[in-house]
Amino acid sequence: MTEWVKVCAVGEIDEEDVIRFDHQDRTFAVYRSPEDEYFATAGLCTHENIHLADGLVMDNVIECPKHNGRFDYTDGSALGAPVCVNLQTYPVKVEDDTVFIGL
Amino acid sequence: MVQQVVIVGAGESGARAALHLREQHWAGDVVLVGEEPVLPYERPPLSKTFLTDACDPPVVLTEALLEEHRIRFIPGVGGGQLHREAHHLRLSDGEILPYEKLLLTTGAAARKLSCPGGDHAYTLRDLGDAQVLRERLAEAPHVVLIGAGFIGLELAAAVTQGGGHVTVLEANPEILERVVPRAVAQVVADAHRNRGVDLRCGVTVEQISKQSGRYTVGLAGGEEVVADLVVAGVGAVPNTTLAAEAGLQVENGVAVDAFLQSSDPDIFAAGDCCSFPHALYQGQRVRLEMWRNAREQAECAVRNLIGGREEFRQVPWFWSDQYDLSLQVAGLPAYAAHHVSRVRPDGVTLHFGLNAGNQLVFAAGVGVGNSVAKDIRLAEMIIGAQKAVDPDQLADPSFNLKQIIRG
Numbered sequence: 146m147t148e149w150v151k152v153c154a155v156g157e158i159d160e161e162d163v164i165r166f167d168h169q170d171r172t173f174a175v176y177r178s179p180e181d182e183y184f185a186t187a188g189l190c191t192h193e194n195i196h197l198a199d200g201l202v203m204d205n206v207i208e209c210p211k212h213n214g215r216f217d218y219t220d221g222s223a224l225g226a227p228v229c230v231n232l233q234t235y236p237v238k239v240e241d242d243t244v245f246i247g248l
Numbered sequence: 249m250v251q252q253v254v255i256v257g258a259g260e261s262g263a264r265a266a267l268h269l270r271e272q273h274w275a276g277d278v279v280l281v282g283e284e285p286v287l288p289y290e291r292p293p294l295s296k297t298f299l300t301d302a303c304d305p306p307v308v309l310t311e312a313l314l315e316e317h318r319i320r321f322i323p324g325v326g327g328g329q330l331h332r333e334a335h336h337l338r339l340s341d342g343e344i345l346p347y348e349k350l351l352l353t354t355g356a357a358a359r360k361l362s363c364p365g366g367d368h369a370y371t372l373r374d375l376g377d378a379q380v381l382r383e384r385l386a387e388a389p390h391v392v393l394i395g396a397g398f399i400g401l402e403l404a405a406a407v408t409q410g411g412g413h414v415t416v417l418e419a420n421p422e423i424l425e426r427v428v429p430r431a432v433a434q435v436v437a438d439a440h441r442n443r444g445v446d447l448r449c450g451v452t453v454e455q456i457s458k459q460s461g462r463y464t465v466g467l468a469g470g471e472e473v474v475a476d477l478v479v480a481g482v483g484a485v486p487n488t489t490l491a492a493e494a495g496l497q498v499e500n501g502v503a504v505d506a507f508l509q510s511s512d513p514d515i516f517a518a519g520d521c522c523s524f525p526h527a528l529y530q531g532q533r534v535r536l537e538m539w540r541n542a543r544e545q546a547e548c549a550v551r552n553l554i555g556g557r558e559e560f561r562q563v564p565w566f567w568s569d570q571y572d573l574s575l576q577v578a579g580l581p582a583y584a585a586h587h588v589s590r591v592r593p594d595g596v597t598l599h600f601g602l603n604a605g606n607q608l609v610f611a612a613g614v615g616v617g618n619s620v621a622k623d624i625r626l627a628e629m630i631i632g633a634q635k636a637v638d639p640d641q642l643a644d645p646s647f648n649l650k651q652i653i654r655g
Contacts, residue, residue, distance in 0.1 A: 161650070193306070195618065196617070196618065199617060199618035199619060199621050199622065200618075200621060200622065200625075201621070201622045201625045201626065203650075208625065210618035210621030210622070210625070211567065211618065211621070212540075213540065226264070226267065226271075226543075227308075227543075
């Protein structure tokens with residue numbers, strides 16, 4: 146069963162940006178798209194364990210801050226070398242101006 | 249003519265080129281020749297986590313990938329001769345490889361110290377060097393590093409983190425001169441000094457001698473520094489012997505044009521071994537020693553050697569990790585006419601260089617973890633777009649740099 150965990154208030158993520166969210170011993174990246182929708186993926190790049198939340202979001206793409214591996218954060222798909230393994234994605238919901246991630 | 253592309257040099261650039269040929273649906277044969285006896289691997293960790301965490305560098309072309317993409321990899325073969333008239337490469341073991349097109353990705357070698365006893369200094373360039381260094385460092389409580397460039401400083405951080413004592417000797421009055429703004433260099437220098445590194449600038453090494461397992465480094469002025477190990481990081485020289493012997497034009501590296509094509513139209517070059525006229529910098533000839541450039545040039549060269557006609561115009565970019573800090577640089581500092589700083593709410597300062605027409609040509613920053621990455625990436629996109637920018641907007645931390653790209 147999905148456990149909904151509170152991430153932050155909606156205003157704490159800028160539009161077209163990402164934040165890091167740590168929960169227990171896991172790390173996630175939570176995104177707000179230019180269309181004002183929220184998404185969540187695993188927090189680390191599948192290439193070399195770099196925190197994606199330090200990377201740049203442009204449209205639906207997050208780019209790893211170290212080696213420029215790119216993923217579509219809305220579905221986790223890897224968009225080409227040097228990354229070839231997709232990102233795990235997680236459901237997100239917004240209730241009462243609060244963002245929740247489903248684990 | 250034989251449908252075969254031969255790639256000489258199996259570092260980041262050569263390995264990327266081999267894969268990119270398949271990504272571009274090249275149907276002919278691909279042969280990748282490497283001097284080292286191992287599968288192609290990532291070099292950046294060699295001066296960082298390879299030493300601090302004892303983790304081996306990731307392999308970039310595994311046996312499975314070589315097989316899947318039908319790439320013939322010939323390891324452990326160096327030298328050889330290039331016969332351009334006959335369109336073949338003769339390897340040092342005697343095998344003859346015919347080619348339709350040839351790509352030189354021979355990289356660069358560590359520059360040796362020229363002073364008397366300079367041979368006593370170890371250098372770091374490849375996995376073999378790093379393995380030797382890792383063993384020697386384990387039994388060397390005091391290390392002298394000659395040259396405060398990125399390799400030297402990353403080594404200083406790795407040795408310090410491993411509990412060793414480090415003296416860094418730099419000939420210039422400041423570290424990283426002409427590479428990053430002084431304020432960035434100062435943050436880096438402070439990080440080393442605060443952790444006990446004896447960082448000394450403006451000192452000239454005159455000679456190195458070895459007695460009963462210890463080294464004595466003699467400085468101009470007569471002072472001597474005694475150490476258990478001496479490592480030199482004084483730059484790299486492009487590997488151009490093969491090209492030069494074959495009569496290709498060489499000019500601080502294999503000289504290629506904006507399409508990465510050498511003076512022989514069937515031979516291209518990419519990465520640390522070549523110099524090229526940079527389209528974003530008035531066509532000035534530059535040679536770059538950067539991980540990402542090695543990959544991007546490999547891709548561009550591949551597309552051109554199978555029939556494309558694409559100018560290489562990627563923005564130079566590199567990073568360096570030292571302790572908990574990461575420094576990132578985009579563009580080239582020499583082309584800046586004036587500078588602007590942007591002080592972020594978290595205290596990190598970003599440095600921008602603009603030309604006389606207010607086009608951004610350079611950006612640099614240093615911060616904990618990858619905290620400068622987003623801003624430097626945006627700066628890189630602005631540099632690539634070659635748009636005139638408002639310096640006040642660059643300096644204003646509340647102004648979102650994305651607006652310049654989208655504007």
